[in-house]
Amino acid sequence: MASDTLASTARTDAQISGLDALEIAGREKELSRASRLWAATWPKLAALGIAVGIWQVVVWTGWKDPWALPGPGPVFADLADYALSSALWDGLATTARRAVLGFAAAVTVGLLLGLAVARSKILRAALGSMITALQTMPSIAWFPLAILLFQLSEQAIFFVVVLGAAPSIANGVLHGVDYVPPLLMRAGRNLGAQGLNLYRYVIAPAALPAIVAGLKQGWAFAWRSLMAGELLVVIAARTSIGAQLTYARDFSDAERLMAIMIVILVVGLAVDAAFGAADKAIRRRWGVLDQAGQ
């Protein structure tokens, strides 16, 4: 046998015959579920631990006054207070509802706009670059128009959210459509897909990964626009995360500000998990899962 073995350790540790392997495959899966969960969780916990640790150390050094940079202790204490108060839950309920509705509207507008612009050369020439330009328009520039159009109503907030997120989503669609493999386009056309059917059977599914990426970016825009937009209308009996964030800053309440930032991060993590799951499902289907890591 050859003296120098390539990756032989990795290969020999699985010296089992084929059918054995088949049987073991099932068991391995059971065993590994817990360990996979652990593998996905410990780095997060470690990162969290390191971040909080550094924060605490910086606070201990007395670099800044506690009212300028409160330590983790007071912040988590305030977060606990906050979580026990109705303010967080009411605010979160309002904001989440607005975010979901606004994002849904933005998705509709963004997808339609993206598909329309991608589809027609004239629309693309006319509006294509306008999409990015609109995307760079800061939310506050839209406030006067929002008030003109919708007065002080929830719609004004939606308007700002949709204008913030829809261009981003449309850009995702455009990117996806632009990179549909030409061979698949030809295949689709030859199989009889034309016009809308070509979109339904070829372009949309082929562009799906890019569209999901665009939706993720769109969510970030929607959420940030919402945080700003929630100050537009402080509506009767309805508090919101965006308003609370600004109040915390207005009252120089560093602890509450950081507590709200933690809440925003947690919401972001949850949303990312949802997008991550969708993306993973697509990658599994397409057979491009878990190859980059190797």
Place this chain on the structure above:
Amino acid sequence: MASDTLASTARTDAQISGLDALEIAGREKELSRASRLWAATWPKLAALGIAVGIWQVVVWTGWKDPWALPGPGPVFADLADYALSSALWDGLATTARRAVLGFAAAVTVGLLLGLAVARSKILRAALGSMITALQTMPSIAWFPLAILLFQLSEQAIFFVVVLGAAPSIANGVLHGVDYVPPLLMRAGRNLGAQGLNLYRYVIAPAALPAIVAGLKQGWAFAWRSLMAGELLVVIAARTSIGAQLTYARDFSDAERLMAIMIVILVVGLAVDAAFGAADKAIRRRWGVLDQAGQ
């Protein structure tokens, strides 16, 4: 000959023999340059015309007072004033410099972060979802931290811009890396690319289209964060587009506000054109140009 011809009109109009076609190809190109420019321009002009037209009509209906919604006439007059004043050019110079520097820093951070997270499973588990979470954090939440870390300096503005744009860019990188075709990964590995070389020769170029898309989204984040960040502190009495935008609003100067919005749109269009050119170059190389339209 068959009675029913398929798309025969389209095909017969080019009844010329091969070598003629070869010769004509050159001439056609000359001829079509002007017409292609026209084809790219008229829809933009038309869109512009329609938009301004609707705006003018709305103003004529007297729906809102002229100080709430000024017509195109006064706005363009103010834009002309604005363009002749040093305010626009000074502000644009400051803002553009900040945008370019901030974006460059964000690109560096975003690319490195994205590649690092894409590459290491542990980093990915630890930070992957944090990226989207950070992306959703509104700029104002970072202001206190920016001031703490960088006092009242340009760096504080950069900090906000980088925190706004880098996650978006990193997400673009992650998306691109995730969808590198497995076959090309295998080919690269077999050709001897490992570690950094695999990134350099396979992953980065394969992910390039998605990275460019991420950069475009990142630019929008950077610009919007900058517009907010420029209010953080007005350094050395230096005017900037962000400050002008807010002051126009504070002064209820609807005309100037709209003039500044037009400036922002124009900057956005210019940047989009740059990204569009980059993207087109990639698509031409890859052979995926101009197939979606058909």
Place this chain on the structure above:
Amino acid sequence: ACGDDSEGAGGSSGPVTLRLGYFPNITHAPAVVGVEKGIFAEKLGANVKLDPKTFNAGPAAIEAVFSGALDATYIGPNPTVNAFSKSKGEAVRVVSGAASGGVALVVKPGINGPQDLRGKKIATPQLGNTQDVAVRYWLKQQGLTTTKEGGGDVKIVPQENAQTVETFTSGAIDGAWVPEPFVSRLVNSGGKVLVDERDLWPDRKFVITNLLVSTKFLKAHPDVVQKLVDGQVAANEFVNSKPDEAQQAISDAIGKISGKPLDLKLIKQAWTTLEFTNDPIATSLKAGLDHAVDVKLTDPVDLKGLYDLTYLNNALKAQGKPEVVQP
């Protein structure tokens, strides 16, 4: 030299940098004039370098003071109280007043008295700020109820001042209790003044801007603070004696940052509702807080130690002017 707080500690032997914050705004007229006309620079002398910073809103200025990026700032009563109470009375001291008045309730033409406000929407700059408290307290005295959430007889809608002008012109609100220059601007968009807040205070005086210094800086460089207060007194002198020049200076200063000089007419219009006084009118701040407690917008705050008016009185004494009462 915008470095550590420790820099130059131990007296003013070496050169000291004074980082001073203010808003390019009418209510900050003494600051604008003091910087633009070189009054501060003159009073501070060669040994102290003035590093002025302009802000657009209070929170950032307070953040800057907290983080040691600013040594002193002109600011309104609300952030003053917040900064004092959040730092448990440690971070800041008020060393002088700057301006009084300049706040009013502007309403739509049809509204002629408090009772006409029933069911109407009134805007304030921010939930729990001075004007928000003032309008709620005043309404309460008129027998009208309000709630924190915007319910009650009169609906209070806190929103940015810039937005207030937009919502007022578009008819979404019926009035607003705001400071200058928004009062004038609302009046120019067809509103009328229903209540001039000066009428509600003794001597028609209540604080709208005062001068805050960080306690650390005050401890390290009392002499510099003295010079700053001297400058403030001189600036007010200038503002009051040469209003035209002061108004022009404000217009120019705003123009430098916003790209468009502020309309002089508007400044003149707002000017009449303001009084530039060195007295921080501590009683009005205290009363305002009591009102806030009364309308259940805040818990009581102990303001003891907020004011340190020795420097102001030194300055006034030197000029032979009447001293103010240390609260």
Place this chain on the structure above:
Amino acid sequence: MTSTTTTPDSATTAVALSGVTKVYGRGANAVLALDGVSLDVAPGEFVCLVGASGCGKSTLLNLVAGLDRPSGGQIDLAGDASPGLMFQEPALFPWLTVDGNVEVPLKLRGLPRAERRARVAELLRTVHLADFGRKRPHELSGGMRQRVALARTLALDTPVLLMDEPFGALDAMTRDILHDELERIWSERRLSVLFVTHNVREAARLADRIILLSSRPGRIIYSTTVDIPRPRRIDSPEVAAIAAEVTERLRTEVGRHGQ
């Protein structure tokens, strides 16, 4: 199964190319891929196209399928259905299962669900992949993918079939079986087939006529009718004889360009 027949007044030609030219690129980079190709395919005729690598065979099929426009000349088709094309690469949709891929043309024709199912199952049986309906393309071997693509093209039910090396990735035995299947379907449906192959024996086994294309520019340089009665066997001496003849011509042609 629906048997699509060509319309009566197109009784003589199913596909007619006259003077078809195709130039790729522009200026100095221009490649003359096809130069004045004229070719008629009769209804029900099986035409095989052979030629050296890069001589323009795929280009020709793409033009006939209407996926590209000729730079010159004319292409006419009988009937209103565009021809079904089996690409040189499998071109399967990665987001669909094998079943899903084969079902696409049936869905696009609006067939009811039950019928679609039955048809997909039948087609997968035809290509010997009955058990693989629920797999995804990336889980298949190269030859399996090619067979799925074949099934998908057959699902189109068009009167004209264009096939670009459909059996290139298959072992000899599987290919023999599929030759029989294809021949059966061709005669049942009276299809007109334009079939590209590198295997000259395969051409002789299947074709009514074999056409040889030259390289750069692609021109028809030879055409022969195969009169061997069907059923034929790929290892029969008659097939071998025709193959040898075509090979000889091909050798001259490639020899001219190969060096």
Place this chain on the structure above:
Amino acid sequence: MTSTTTTPDSATTAVALSGVTKVYGRGANAVLALDGVSLDVAPGEFVCLVGASGCGKSTLLNLVAGLDRPSGGQIDLAGDASPGLMFQEPALFPWLTVDGNVEVPLKLRGLPRAERRARVAELLRTVHLADFGRKRPHELSGGMRQRVALARTLALDTPVLLMDEPFGALDAMTRDILHDELERIWSERRLSVLFVTHNVREAARLADRIILLSSRPGRIIYSTTVDIPRPRRIDSPEVAAIAAEVTERLRTEVGRHGQ
């Protein structure tokens, strides 16, 4: 040209597989692609692998190349260079020109620029694509892409070469020419080659040994040594005889599974 030789103490085997098993998927969906495959390739030996579509040939090459891990068994390689693999699909990088694609392995080995250029030009001449260096993959025909992939694999200069149907998309004449080229390179560099093909004649033309894999599970069911002296011709009767013998075994095997 650098001639890579195997180390002395690996004189007897270049590649050694013992009891290699590969299972794809899990649970009910598991596919046993390879089952206990043991195979030694001697240094300088040319081994051809034939088998029905989907029997596990590509899987085997991927395992030997180290791109996948076997579920069981052991794979040993002489020397420290991993084998070069020519994939069943061209797998060219779309962002590079033809030149650029062939240059990648040379760059990765750190060759100086001038040397790289010369080598690329030589390799493209070998595959008869000397004029196509500046084209991009999408501008090439199927067979041309395959030849670029061949050139890129040859640029690797590894002592062991794995080839997955490298000539499947080529016409007979071009293939014959490339057979000669490959044989020349093989003997010059003393390469060990594991070569997958569906063309049994091609196997008999090139191989020192032909190995037949069965389908699901993939097992070695037949192995024969080809003793015909080189140079051989693909249409020689000796080659035909060996091909017929292997075809017969293949037929039995596929017949067993095909229906």
